Amino acid sequence: MNRPIKGLDISALSEARKRQGVSRHDLARRAAVSKTTIGAWEIGARSPNIESLAKVAQALGLRMDDLIKVPEAERTLADLRRLAGLSQTRLAWLTGTTAAAIAGLERGEISLTEEKAQALAPAIDASAEDIKAAWQRSHDRPLGEPA
Template identity: 35%
Template structure:
């Protein structure tokens, strides 16, 4: 699976939403501007779409990315929120005027919380700044938990 694939992507949900719209794989592929082979691979779990392609497909199905990526809100990381907004890390970083490396460090919990940066992320991702703060803190806590595994007991 591609590094840019969306965590939590549900192939079964994509198939169910497509079928509920009475669309064939070819219909959805044509509408979203992707190949039928890509849609088929996604629905069969052989591949997963990038955030941008998933957002395009979700839009054509008149659903949100979150409908196809069933991660509870209290488990969403910053990278999940970015994916829900249909953005790859490089596109989001470009929109924010920062490097993809810096955004990656933020998403991995390696940067302290910054309200002005959080507001930029919230605006870009179309969510409340409190959601960004909770995800940011969750990412930092995950990072700390991983680090403690290497401490002597």
């Protein structure tokens, strides 16, 4: 089971699909996911994985920030990754590191060096400065609050 995606407005996906006159079946075919998966997302029975959500968003001509609403000033490193439509595993592959290292960075438990920020920036289409600020928010979050 996937964890809920912070800031996800699944109704925006459902509304866009209906507004465009696209059935779940056709959207599923276009995005290479099952129609039952899309239905489960829309009724709240299941939370999407980020890469499948990105495929569906692309099929509808939506940007990820049309679906994931997290104010810029509150975005963590995990939020930036999700807005790029990437799993931790995919981001790790793109940046030549491990998913465990990405997870540690996202929780603010592993120090973010300039080199790491520079490697992450193009993969998630953000500046190194935005990466650093997002990491700092994760690092400084209140105790017990998820990253």
